[in-house]
Amino acid sequence: YKVSSDTLFALIVLIIYIVYFTVTFSVNNNMVTIEVLTGSNFKKWKEDIEFTMKMADVDLSLVTDKAGELIVASTDDEKLVHAAWMKSNCICLLSMRRSILDHLKSGIPTDCIAKELMIAISERYRVSSNADIGSLLQVLFNMKYDGNGGVRDYVIRMVDYQTKLNALKVDLPDTCIVHQALNTLPPKFSIIKTNYNSQDESWSINDLIFRVVSEEEKLNKE
Template identity: 45%
Template sequence: MAESVSFSVNNNNASIQILTRSNYKKWKRDVDFSLGIMDLDLCMCEDQPAALTDASTTAQRTLHAQWEKSNRLSLIAMKRSIPEHLLSGLPETTNAKEFLTNVGKLYDTGENVETGSLMDEIQTIKYDENKGVRDFVLKIVNIQSKLKDRKVPLLDSYIIHHALHALPASFSLIKTTYNTYNQTWSINDRISKCVVEENKLKKEKNESPHYVSQLKTNKGKG
């Protein structure tokens, strides 16, 4: 599990996951939630107030003080959740909203790299007999969901076809059934049918040594 930093303001507790090169979206959600629950998001919602003058009203002075506090603590919260080597690549600014925008710009390229990695992963993912077919399909669905978040939608029909194609030859019966009858399966249908087939294959595999053992025993008696 990724590390995080915790904060407490006015008896409200929150945490922000430490930013890495692959978790920007999660980090951004943590920032938005944490600043909101701690009532520190004024600087994110409103532009910096005009500089105070002798003619400024009490309301303007109050707003100015609240905005400055929100801005200062928001910057501290975000910077505490970013490793030093990543902070060094960001432009200097004392404005929290601008700082958050700069982090987003830095990770635009990172998002594209991650999208490419996810596409590679979905093409090379392998079925692990020890973990089972349910885990295998859910991993593919999880990648599909991540790609959808990155505006790269993959149809369920593609996911089902790809998952079937990636299964070993022992699943040939269910592959043939799908291809021959051109059936429309949902992801859940796909998982259920493959789990049934997997259990049948495991049962046959377990019964096979037992059958051979019986043949040897009977042969010995003869």
């Protein structure tokens, strides 16, 4: 079995990316991988941190304020919460600092808790919601179905962008997604488009998925 030069090159690029742009380590006996913060990938980095810390059950310090200091009268429950928070804070701080390129650490607070560090980094790489909206709209309205991955996944990806835009207070109704999906399908789906345009009743997203998937399966059998 021979590996093509293109495949070999892709594997080399993937290995380089994994080695230099991700960090993998064990947290509570769970192997976690975090994409290294390079500056332009803040959202992905933040999602990785939050997801991995949550999965390892050490995200307490990211979502709560600093635990109160223990006193003689502290209860056993308070001591347990304090210990859990301190452990979480230590792990979260180490995870964040270890997954940031060295030259980006300048100016980032060193004497703070995990929640404060995340806020400080978020402020540095904050992207306005308007920029997010523009980027999402551009991607959504420039999508074209090329046959890769199946038409079901294509429509679901559109719905994902719709959901993200709705979260940014840009309300795109399902009818908009149905129209956009149909208008960006290749000519072989012309029967589906004609059927939709000849009706007064709008389709739901699920109706659309059912019809286009059925049509694609029929076309693949021909």
